Amino acid sequence: MSRTAAVLVIGNEILSGKVREANALAVAVALRPLGIALRRVVVIPDDVDAIAAEVNALRATHDFVFTSGGVGPTHDDVTVAGIARGLGRAVVRSAEVEGKLRSHYGARLTEGHLRMADVVDGTELWAGASPDWPTMVLGNVFVLPGVPEIFAYKLAGLVPRLRGGDAPFVLRSVECRADEGHLAPLLDAVVAAFPDVAVGSYPGWGSEPRVRITFDGLDATRVGAALTAFESSLPPDWIVASD
């Protein structure tokens, strides 16, 4: 079994349709080369109890949990309070973060800024690629901001820590000129022959039927063999392209 991960997106702005969620996809893409399978994404409001319950549920059932959002200095930034409640720990002011904030903001520093130094008791500060803005880590929970550019930057900084020597996931695919009703029995055959390869079927949307068939797995040889076996079962003029 591969290592698993979950993403917890905390944000009224996502649920009210003001902002398009982007960070779960970034995690999915970043984890593939590490051989870590993203298994669950949950989006919840800015609510301390909801965060507490969900962090506890996800950290108990996944190897890694990435939270997105709710870590700024304003009233709607309640991720630290939520995780603290979930873990049954206090929120404490980090002298290390306070020092970084003071040196960054200088004379412009307000009490508002200092709220960003409030962390869950026992938080590890992971410097990664951004020693000035370390990432909060609580065991297997990584606390990331919601702004996509910063999320992506901090996620990239976590990659060396997440690398575990696992093989990367491999993806191959073939685009077919057919509809799923015709492909279904051929798919059943390749699924039965390659239980270790995840086979997906994704219809397009257009004037003529097109379906993308994907083959995913940790063993590149088996993934390639599944693709080849499936292609051999197709009438050649059904194949538009493969990679």
Add this chain to the structure above:
Amino acid sequence: MSRTAAVLVIGNEILSGKVREANALAVAVALRPLGIALRRVVVIPDDVDAIAAEVNALRATHDFVFTSGGVGPTHDDVTVAGIARGLGRAVVRSAEVEGKLRSHYGARLTEGHLRMADVVDGTELWAGASPDWPTMVLGNVFVLPGVPEIFAYKLAGLVPRLRGGDAPFVLRSVECRADEGHLAPLLDAVVAAFPDVAVGSYPGWGSEPRVRITFDGLDATRVGAALTAFESSLPPDWIVASD
């Protein structure tokens, strides 16, 4: 309290980063004018037990549940099986859907196509705007396909059914030239004065600090008053634009 909704996205393609999820946002946007609050989005794999558990959890805690994906004819389309397991019901072939499939596909019809006529026992078929392709409804659970164009079309067809006479959500916002650390105490004041208005603070990402402050609620007068009160508390040159 407003009526609530959840979205359950079923799809390995989302979790493996092959496809960008788009349907949760469509639900969020569609429900706002109906005064229905989207409270939770969950993305899970194509797994019958996971679907069963999650559908049961969501339908018990929300007024409406929209599932996205997994309703085609191929091996990875297990949403109907998952909901059936959750509800403790059988999967049965719908004569009505079978008739529609036979008339649509004619001589090209295969057993693969007919799998799309397999429904959870007791399914209501909601014709809405697409009588040829009715939407499966199980109590408060609406079963929609994952292809975004079809999802959006079927969702639009559900709107008349979801309309309940509630006031629409109202959104106002102001873009500020400031950082969140400076805005935090001013936000605390408006949040305290307008407990019935949801106030959000969303920093931008660029060379100078910009924050979008949003005001959401069901009472347009109160939402407008909160915006005005907050703007009055700002130094005028901090306001970039408001709407």
